[in-house]
Amino acid sequence: DAGVIQSPRHEVTEMGQEVTLRCKPISGHNSLFWYRQTMMRGLELLIYFNNNVPIDDSGMPEDRFSAKMPNASFSTLKIQPSEPRDSAVYFCASSLGGKETQYFGPGTRLLVL
């Protein structure tokens, strides 16, 4: 099993630029989660999809953040425009159901200059 795949692993961009993070969940999993990890705030849930439908996006910081899941094997998290305070590690996780074990990807380390 390949596990959750995220790309890119590292991203450095300038303030104001658009950033797109990508995630491929484990095959057969129907729930997908996007998290952000920072030293100050720890691990925060940004948004959660079930069967490709957004269920809870209450953790999305503001309108600059958007997430999509066009099919069961692909999701994107987009930040437009990016700001230095968005610098963090972004994790994608997937599970067989919303309340089942979540398996995390390796993360994307984002640095906004």
Place this chain on the structure above:
Amino acid sequence: GENVEQHPSTLSVQEGDSAVIKCTYSDSASNYFPWYKQELGKGPQLIIDIRSNVGEKKDQRIAVTLNKTAKHFSLHITETQPEDSAVYFCAAEGGKLIFGQGTELSVKP
């Protein structure tokens, strides 16, 4: 909403000793409590979990205990090894997974 407090934030033990990390939660409706280990540069990896219908679960050197009345749960690692050094996160789920702030465990050889 759910709030999870984790202690201590750092823990240093000698190889072979035991390590205990404790978490409390606020939402009595929470019924799933996983523990994750995160190594440097990697994503969190599940090491053990427990559901509210049991009080204790063990997997080799790792055990988790749950006290639903007091709303706290703990991770116990026995016979620690240097490769156990990592950041450990507890979490509680009542509707979504809420993580503790993490414990940085250092096992000195």
